[in-house]
Amino acid sequence: MITVEQLIKSYNSVRVLQGINHTQTRGEAVVLIGPSGCGKSTFLRCLNQLETADSGRITIDGVTIDASRPVRNGQEREQQRQLRLRAGMVFQSFNLFPHLTALQNVTVGPMVVKGRPQPEAEGVARGLLAKVGLEAKAASYPAQLSGGQQQRVAIARALAMQPKVLLLDEPTSALDPELREEVLRVMRQLAEEGMTMIVVTHEMQFARDVADQVVFFEGGRVGESGPPEQIFSNPQHERTREFLRRVVTK
Amino acid sequence: MSNSCAQRRLVYCYVAVVVLAHWQCPTIAAADHLEQIRQRGELRWGADAEGGAPYVYPDPEHPERLIGFEFELAEALATQLGVRATMVQNQWDQLIPALDRGNFDIILNGLELTAENQQRIAMSRPYYVYAQQIVTRSETTGLSGMTNLDNKVVGVLSGSVAERLLKQTTNVVWKSYPGNVETFADLKNRRLEAVLVDLPIAIHYARPDPMLKLSGAPFAPGYYAIGILRQDQTLLVAINSALERMAGDHSLERIYQKYSLWDERQQALSDYRPEAAPTTKPCITLRERLGYLPLLLKAAVTTAELSVFAMALAVIAGLAIVLLRLYGSGPIQWLAQAYVEVIRGTPLLIQLFLIYYGLPEIGIRLNAFCAAVLGLGLNYAASEAENYRAGIQAIPRGQTEAALALGMTRWQTLRQVVLPQAARVVIPPVTNDFIAMFKDTSIVSVITMVELTKQYGMLAASNSDYIVVGLMTAGIYFGLSYPASLFANWLETRLRYDHC
Numbered sequence: 001m002i003t004v005e006q007l008i009k010s011y012n013s014v015r016v017l018q019g020i021n022h023t024q025t026r027g028e029a030v031v032l033i034g035p036s037g038c039g040k041s042t043f044l045r046c047l048n049q050l051e052t053a054d055s056g057r058i059t060i061d062g063v064t065i066d067a068s069r070p071v072r073n074g075q076e077r078e079q080q081r082q083l084r085l086r087a088g089m090v091f092q093s094f095n096l097f098p099h100l101t102a103l104q105n106v107t108v109g110p111m112v113v114k115g116r117p118q119p120e121a122e123g124v125a126r127g128l129l130a131k132v133g134l135e136a137k138a139a140s141y142p143a144q145l146s147g148g149q150q151q152r153v154a155i156a157r158a159l160a161m162q163p164k165v166l167l168l169d170e171p172t173s174a175l176d177p178e179l180r181e182e183v184l185r186v187m188r189q190l191a192e193e194g195m196t197m198i199v200v201t202h203e204m205q206f207a208r209d210v211a212d213q214v215v216f217f218e219g220g221r222v223g224e225s226g227p228p229e230q231i232f233s234n235p236q237h238e239r240t241r242e243f244l245r246r247v248v249t250k
Numbered sequence: 251m252s253n254s255c256a257q258r259r260l261v262y263c264y265v266a267v268v269v270l271a272h273w274q275c276p277t278i279a280a281a282d283h284l285e286q287i288r289q290r291g292e293l294r295w296g297a298d299a300e301g302g303a304p305y306v307y308p309d310p311e312h313p314e315r316l317i318g319f320e321f322e323l324a325e326a327l328a329t330q331l332g333v334r335a336t337m338v339q340n341q342w343d344q345l346i347p348a349l350d351r352g353n354f355d356i357i358l359n360g361l362e363l364t365a366e367n368q369q370r371i372a373m374s375r376p377y378y379v380y381a382q383q384i385v386t387r388s389e390t391t392g393l394s395g396m397t398n399l400d401n402k403v404v405g406v407l408s409g410s411v412a413e414r415l416l417k418q419t420t421n422v423v424w425k426s427y428p429g430n431v432e433t434f435a436d437l438k439n440r441r442l443e444a445v446l447v448d449l450p451i452a453i454h455y456a457r458p459d460p461m462l463k464l465s466g467a468p469f470a471p472g473y474y475a476i477g478i479l480r481q482d483q484t485l486l487v488a489i490n491s492a493l494e495r496m497a498g499d500h501s502l503e504r505i506y507q508k509y510s511l512w513d514e515r516q517q518a519l520s521d522y523r524p525e526a527a528p529t530t531k532p533c534i535t536l537r538e539r540l541g542y543l544p545l546l547l548k549a550a551v552t553t554a555e556l557s558v559f560a561m562a563l564a565v566i567a568g569l570a571i572v573l574l575r576l577y578g579s580g581p582i583q584w585l586a587q588a589y590v591e592v593i594r595g596t597p598l599l600i601q602l603f604l605i606y607y608g609l610p611e612i613g614i615r616l617n618a619f620c621a622a623v624l625g626l627g628l629n630y631a632a633s634e635a636e637n638y639r640a641g642i643q644a645i646p647r648g649q650t651e652a653a654l655a656l657g658m659t660r661w662q663t664l665r666q667v668v669l670p671q672a673a674r675v676v677i678p679p680v681t682n683d684f685i686a687m688f689k690d691t692s693i694v695s696v697i698t699m700v701e702l703t704k705q706y707g708m709l710a711a712s713n714s715d716y717i718v719v720g721l722m723t724a725g726i727y728f729g730l731s732y733p734a735s736l737f738a739n740w741l742e743t744r745l746r747y748d749h750c
Contacts, residue, residue, distance in 0.1 A: 050651050081657055089655035095648035099670050109656040112666055154652075161656055
């Protein structure tokens, strides 16, 4: 369902992704961990083309982008958009649209991109807001919501496009500790329902509980990957052990 | 070393003395202007050399030198007074206020000897007998007298006798111009059916031009005379006797012959006997001032219409420009940026002249209102484009990313996410420009639009009433711009979305 081959990305002369390979099947929840600046977020942003890689291939649900061919013409741009339609994105800083209500934030995608009629889009949106526990906040503007509530609206917004995979880039890092749990609860529920997900996070408990596969990033490479019990209980690499020691003592 | 210090101190002293001397000049002048002219060895005469042929104008062969029958007259007059002559450039319809301010000693520039002028300043005996002449395009027929001008658009020089004549006839549509070159240009451009001017102007500009003709005989003769401040009685006497001598010894005739301006009417100069002229300046009553109000309000409507249409154009064109600049392909981006830089880097006045007088040369003939809206609108479009650019770039990158991640196209992202948020950011600077435009509309008087400032200038100059009319005009401007400002505040509040 998701295949990434030899993904390479540099900023100026610094290689932040040094040839990443990754495969993931439908319904799998993958958690990316690793020290800051190791390329986790860049990898996620390359997957839905917010960053374009220098070389390598990305395939999501049958749509393939060859990163070594830069996007120039309309056809390539449409291919890029098709990939994005399959990969929903949740940002660390929420990025809700401040001029729209919570409900409008969720309906704007289906209405504008897919041309869904407003009543239908609103019906779906209310269902999704109920799912994240915010049906009462449908008419609120983002500025009237707490961080945790905003992030849950952002998840509903991404789900409204019915993506094949949900990409979550440190979804709880900008939140106060007491607000994180409400977001993590929603994410757990999605994983249980069989949503294909890639989550970049520092929440090790979440990774242990939810992940089917944990990928440890280190210096722009995949240092180690495997099921959570292996990574957390019996890491093979010294780097992984060192990282986990630091995170757990913190 | 000490020597050069002493020299420098001497220079400072000299400068101080000169400055002090000049400071004291005006008070001496009030006592006796003639004495001052003789001491200074210079007669300063006010005139407008811009399009000023054949009165006073730059010599086409040596543009740094002035010629013209009045230029030679001024030289001769100065010689009679035993001084040299210096021309002081001043816009023609503001000559009398400038004389009042003391910018020069006399006005010598086709100033008509009328009761109206004599109420404001003293006037010498006449130096030339002029008449009114109708000028038309060479193919036009039947416009040989005032009665033929009914329902025709006729151009005149602002503040001239011709303008006053046309104002008294109800059926003529007249347009005032700041200079003669522009009137004849518009006659050829077919914006005018005829031009009514003083005969010397017609002789100089229209007679040699194959596209124009002098239509019918000259009529409504009158005198040109020199304008002098009312208190300068000794100067007036000196100038009158000089003019009388020059009429008697044919030196006037020699000058006029040279410019083909001598005709049998000039005989009246030697025989002239002054009538008793009104000498008191009438007080302007409150009732008269209230009478200005309808004229000012009518001009204010023009100003408001100009601003609203031009701003609408600027707001829309500015958006197109900024979108091309930010999202267009390479050469288009470059063109959009070049537009902004060129428009910002050149004066609005020149842009207006190019649109109004330049475009007809390539076959595009706009009326004054359209040209003004186009000029102002395209000028402000550059500024609005920059406002929008600042507004668009103020929207965090995460907003665009979130929209793109939803699968929106670049245009959908712009339309749904970026522009609605940028709109609020740009309201204050755009309002500011709108209010600035209210005031910038005054510049379009150069292409014959009578808007508020032009109307103020005409009323104030013809009544010498700059303060009261000025305050009334300023009040109207404020009355127009303040509601615009309130509206913008309301709009800004309405578009708020951070309701906390």
